[in-house]
Amino acid sequence: MSKFIVVSKYSFPLDAHIAKASLESEGIPAHIADEHTVNMQWLYSDAIGGVRLYVPEEFEIEAKAILALNFSADVDSVFEATPEHCPKCNGLDLINYTKGKKPAFIVFILLGFPLFFYQHGRKCKDCGWFKEM
Incomplete structure (x- = not known):
């Protein structure tokens, strides 16, 4: 059994679920912690360190690389943002x-x-x- 480590923290559970889906689409297992606490008391988010996204230790580098990808330019080019x-x-x-x-x-x-x-x-x-x- 491998050790799980935090690869990212989010203020809102929705952002954590988007990141989790990105990782799982690449075959990386992921787990979200403290989403229910933040949903019940959103003011506690910063106090408890936000919603944490965990992956197995052997996927740490690959997961961080995937989460660091920025698709903003691609989205802007599709919608021609002004x-x-x-x-x-x-x-x-x-x-x-x-x-x-x-x-x-x-x-x-x-x-x-x-x-x-x-x-x-x-x-x-x-x-x-x-x-x-």
Whole structure:
């Protein structure tokens, strides 16, 4: 029986499952740990080290090489991605952003459960513009 080792850590279980599927499609057995803990209490993800992806020790190098592959350019070329501009300042530095995350975290720490609704959207890092999605 071989020893299992951590080859990658993720903040969200979905990302870990995508990585696991990539490894298994190449014939590398993989196991995910702590996904249920993170699903139940997402605020604990960073505290416990995230969702961990394990593989047998003999597959470590090959697994890390597969996980390091970046297919972003291939996806962009298929969809011909064009850069998104901020409508307020015409900047290109837009990020995915969750509005209300910090207050919800503070209320969660004090009361044990979040009371706020979140707003997911895009935010301009240059001028602060936010658009809910």
